[in-house]
Amino acid sequence: MIDIKDKSNCCGCAACVQRCPKQCISMVEDNEGFLYPKVDTQVCVDCGMCEKVCPVINQSEERKPLGAFAAVNPNEQIRRESSSGGIFTMLANKTIAKGGVVFGVKFNKDWMPEFGYAETMEDIAPFRGSKYVQAIVGNAYKKAEEFLKAGRDVLFSGTSCQIAGLKKFLRKDYENLLTVDIICHGVPSPKVWNMYLEETCSKLMKTRTDGKNSVVSAKGGEYKSCIEAVSFRSKINGWKKFSFLLKLNFSTFDGKNTDVFLENVQKNIYLRAFLSDMILRPSCYSCPAKSGKSGSDLTLADYWGIYTLVPELDDDKGVSAITVNSKRGESLLKNLGIILHEAPLEDLIHKNPAFAKPTKRPENRDEFFKDDGNGVYDKVRLLCKVPFKKKCKRIIKNIVFGMFSAKTLGKIKKSITR
Template identity: 55%
Template sequence: MINIIDKKNCCGCNACVLHCPKSCITMQEDEEGFLYPIVDQKTCIDCGLCEKVCPVLNQGEERKPLQVYAANNPNEEIRMKSSSGGVFTLLAETIIQEGGVVFGARFNDDWEVIHDYTETKEGLVAFRGSKYVQSRIGESYCQVERFLKEGRKVLFTGTPCQIAGLNLFLRKEYDNLLTVDFICHGVPSPGVWKSYLEELIALQGNQKNSVLSHSKPIILNSIRDISRIEFRNKRLGWKKYSFAFTLSVPDGHGTKNTVLLSEPYNENIFMKGFLADLYLRPSCYACPAKCLKSGSDITIGDYWGIQNVMPEMDDDKGICCLMENTDKGGQLLSSMGWVYRKSDYSTVIKYNIACVVSVAPNLKRKLFFDKYQKTNSLIWLIDDILTPPLLRKGLSFAKRLVNKVFHFHKRNK
């Protein structure tokens, strides 16, 4: 049976839960906000099926792609609303046009990230754009299997470990299944994400703490005032992307105004913690699916460094690196209307090393989670953990100096 002793040995893919014939495994949230399988030993028959579908215990072989491309969607509107080059939408639309089903990650009404499916092009909007939070797979693997057995084409997108979990769950290859993963840096804690949003709501009415950066304080009455969240808004460009909220807030006269609030990624506190590897899932520091081990048909990601490799393609609106891993993936690509140039694997991993190497844990990760359950302010905690002591002392000294000068001039007027 599944027994998680070291948490780095569970990526939370949910395959064991869905494959258990006795339904005796449930996912429960730990103190870090991640879900882990817990077995009810009273009903477990020790059949071992849960272990056979675990992508950590049954890792795939390292691979190299058959072809590599730099690519983007010729539709500028879709491209600008996508994290990089908008190629996911092209892949998904091709499947929808053939009567297929597309699975991806979206936000629910409470801004949690879940896996879901759509059968329409309009439904793809919710899947577009990065979500830097681990998604809940839920019943998705079972739904995929049902559609496949009905003869429907299915495109499943997810993290490499989720793709590996799906392939193991299905236990056989399906000609009508296409899997697409992405170059994954790691998945932040859903619990930390929830705490971050709750703190933004709790700041309502505090004039010193307007939400993100805005000329006037914006008061959030509830999480439902948020109408859109973008981890990779391109208002400052693809390379200097912003974390953005779109709010629908009362104007005091019975109507609501739409307000865009954003911060560059290196100034937003949640993104700073994510990019510093402060609250990633433990398995992300020893990822079982690097080097294309997931078994995906296609891998997509940002083509960082494109300005050094193909400067003529770089307009700062986003370029995908796209890896064709199987002949089946190549057949899908051949039917798309996309803008592309051939590239090579070594160049991609030179600028996006996360494809082949797991990130290292932040040295203060344990300290962060030790304080996480006790803190009154997650935002303050992240800032305190990540700010170097010498810099903090310098800022404190500068603040005291400014105050002294101010009061000196005030007394001597």
């Protein structure tokens, strides 16, 4: 039976929970806000099924992709709403058009990401955009299995470990299943996200109402109830310097107020915590599913540094990096009818190391989760400092970017590497 002694040995996919014949495993939140399986030993019959489907215990071999590409969705509106080049929506639309079902991650009513499925083009929209919080898998694998058994086409998207979990859960290959993993360097704690939201909404509404009007719609201090939209990757100021966006809608005794809070990636407290790698799930520092181990058909990521490979794609609106990992993936991708720019795999990995390498665990990570009475803002200011070397690199990069256009930079780099 599953018994998690070392937390880095569980990625939280819930495959064990969904496969247990006695339904005696539940996911329980730990002090950091991550979910782990807990077995009711009174009911367990020691069948070993939970261990058989665990993607961390049963890790697959690494696989080399069949090909790598850079591409963008020609629909500008969809690309703007997506985190990278908007390829996910194209794959999803293709599946829906064939009468299939698409699984992805959307926000629930409490602004927590969780898995859901869509059978219409409109229902795909909430899946768009990266949500930088670990998503609740719930019974998504079970539901996908039902659709597969009924003969429906299924496109299942998720992080690499979630795809690995699905594959182990299903225990057989279905011809009508296509899996897409999104590259991730780690998933942040839902608890930290929740704390950040509460602190931010409360700060915003207190300052914006100037202390004169009390907020009427935030019942019982539940400021989160006033949120209308969240984006971790708003492209309002460009793809490279993405921003965090929060839209609030609340009423005061004076009337209705709408407020848009926008902060760039270097300034925003939550994005700083995420990118400092301090608030990630312990399993992410020894990821069990990178380098093709997830078993996915296609892998999607950002194509950072595209200017050296395809300068004409460098319009700061987002470019997708895609690896094709199976014939099934290749066939779907080639049927999208978009221009695929072939890319050397080494280039992709060099520019986006999260493809192959797990994130390094910061030495002071556990300090972040200490119950010291500090809120997220204080914790980030105290613990998530950008190292001096990284700061210098960023300044130099900004100066160089300021001096040359992306196109010229691409030409310079090409001539140097030739």
